[in-house]
Amino acid sequence: MSPLLSVEDVSFTHIVENGWFQRPRKFVLSPVTFELNAGETMAIIGENGSGKSILAKLLVGAETPTSGAIYLNGQKLKYNNIKQRCLNIRMVFQHSNESLNPGITLGTILDEPLKLNTQLSPEERQEKVEQTLRLVGMLPEHQYFYRHMLSDGQKQRIAIARALILNPQIIVADEPFAALDPSVRSQTVNLIMKLQRDLGLGFIFISHNLGIVRHISDRILVMQEGNVVESGKTDVIFNWPKSEYTEKLVQSHQAMLSKN
């Protein structure tokens, strides 16, 4: 059986304007290859600017790779078929605050992707909005709320709801926990793990929080300066890191832990 997602030699090149390095610099993402099964979680770790967010954007089709191919259930994704992509691989953005339109109700925010991508009738869409709100632990009443009426944790839930509403098979999230406080963070982590168990969702996320990475991921991709320096099972990466860079990351984390 083919894996849920299979990424083969996907690469990307573009020019970055970067003040610190004075001159514009070429950013090259070297070919990336990995597979993800249904219900599995993969974490992408590495320093800022190493290409983590670019990779996430390539997966959801927000950027077009220079070379390589992405297969969903064994079927090659075509770059001009944005619709197929949108339905199956959805992104939760880093700052849910900025990505939620403040001027419209949450119900409308959730309804938009349905209107654009499905043939559902208004009643069916309404039903789907309420069902998705419940799925992420919110109430049907919340469809009449605006962004400013929500707490950070609730905003994150809405961002996840918006990603879920088209019944995707994979969710890609860029730093989904970074802006959250400890208790809300745990709630969100629990929500995602539950959705994976219930729906078999594949989950790919970028994070600096190695505690959470270790707890919820099955697999890790370590990136540095546009290269995947290492990838493998979470346990293996933490216990037997191969590259010097991964070892440094793991050690920084362990050092903080061991002082306790």
Place this chain on the structure above:
Amino acid sequence: MALLDIKNLTLEIDGTNGWIKALDKINLTIDSGEIRALVGESGSGKSLIVRAISGALPSNWRITADRMTWKNIDLLSMNDEERRKIMRNEIAVVFQNPLKSLDPSATLEEQLLESIPGNLLDKGYFWQRAQQRRVIAAKLLHKVGIKDHKRCLKSYPHQVPDDICQKFMIATALAPNPELIIADDPTRGMEITTKAQILRLLTRLNKTKDLSILFVGHDLLAISSMATSMTVLYCGQTVESGPMDKVRKRPLHPYTKALLDSAPSFRKDLPPKSPLSSLEGTIPSLQHLPIGCRLGPRCPRAQKECVKAPEPRRIHQHYYSCHFPLHREKR
């Protein structure tokens, strides 16, 4: 000896329906040479405490305290000039979000040179003094681990990466040789290796220069790896404080326990992918504060008595404010 000693600090903000206690009887002390962590979720009032200490509060807010002293001198009765002098020379604040606290239109060199006070320079002609300033600036940058000081100083704030920016902020704060550094969430959003660097830097400054540190944030892993004591804040109230190892190993307040349990790294026995423990709901806004113990509606141990605010109690140096602390069985 306590450098900073705050007892029952209350800060009231004029809300639409009367005064709101944004901070309610806060207790906080920082001893000389200590690294104290001030821990709490966003909106718990950490930054308000920092602002109250630095005197940067709007004049229409009501601030009262039984005691608020810096080296035994009362901060509240001091005039603005005296207060500013202390904040310039003895207490330095590193704010969260370094980019916002730097002037975007000036080079980092201009901003760092400006923060070096004249009394640290020898007498001499102004060009000699300018030269001395540059030498000190380079030393400061080396001290915080910025090796390429020339490139850094030439840049404008938006041109440098976040971690360099944060290190630069610490360098600026160190310039006047302060006795206390208040770091408000200095490692927020940082990648782990950079974070480890900043923490090592602060720890080293604490050891070698006997610098006291108030480390503000909610990154428990980072905090517990460096702090010697910790004060936990919830919703504008201090719920627990004490030596780091005591509070970590044996939290007495339900909120502290929940906070510690939420970090998977602390729970070595936790099976992979098992649900993380977490309090229900979220921290209430100032407009909807519960009466009595503010944790009440979210607290698994809450009972009738909790509508009365619990008085602080203590066991040795370990303080807590709860009617049903964890060392006692729930009735």
